[in-house]
Amino acid sequence: MAELIAKSPCAGLLPVSVGGLSLSEEDLGALTSLAPFNDQEKGLSAALEAAHGMKLPAMGRSTGKAGNRAIWFGRDMALLAGPAPDPSLAEYAALTDQSDAWAVVRLEGEGAEDVLARLCPIDLRSKTFKRGHTARTELRHMMASVTRIGANSFQIMVFRSLAQTLAHDLKTAMEAVAARR
Template sequence: MAELIAKSPCDRLLPVTLGGMSLTEEQPGSMWVLAPFKGQDKALSKALEAAHGMAFPAANRATGKAGSRAVWFGRDMALLMGVEPDTKLAKHAALTDQSDAWAVVRLDGAGAEDVLARLVPVDLRPQVFKRGHTARTELKHMMASVTRIGPQAFQVMVFRSMAKTLVHDLKTAMEAVTARG
């Protein structure tokens, strides 16, 4: 019988370092979509805060911190990353395990905004897109989640099946920004 070997979405594709910028794969661990039942938004937020120390995020925002974060993931949805959801949350929301569904990368360094500006139709300047801001948006030709996680750092997520394309597109943009400087 064949023995299967688990591989990360960006296996052998990362890390990439160019012009003071780095692109690395993140291993967020557990990833669960939380979708509140009708009329349960506030109750879910309170339960999430009690269980995991973070509120349900408002539209285009993330709560929590590295290692344990809730990211707005669309209308009436958030992605809980880094922790298994407390069973009490199921009273207020549908919980869907997405742990193997996403490729998660971190783009960091001076020029990261310029790299993403070539790929996403979102104003990522720090005075507009601050730490904890997030957007579900198109990244070149695929749908992505982009979250500012630091002054010059972004978390970018796409479907696992698009990992190679994501790395290619970000690397190409990194090369272009580096060549310009």
């Protein structure tokens, strides 16, 4: 009988460094989608703050910090990243485990914005896309969640099945940016 071995989405693909840029896989812990029931956003936000120390994020924003973050994930949707959801949240929202569904990477270094400018159709420069801002956007030909987590660092999430494509596309863009420097 074959033995199955659990692997992360980017196993064997990352980390990658090009010039002053680095791309590494992130393990955010548990990933849980929070879909508030009708008119329960305020209750969910209060329960999330009481249980996990952060409010429900506004559109295009994230709350919390590394290891305990809530990310806006679309209309009437947030993603709790890090802790397992407190059971009290189920009173206000549908909770769905997404832990194995996403490939999560961190792009960082001087020029990270330039790398993403080659792949994303939105303005991710720091003057408009500040720390804690997040967007659901296209990344080349994939849909992604992009969150600025530092001055020169971004957290990027795509469906797990697209991990190899994500690593390839980001590495290619990193090489192009490094070649211009």
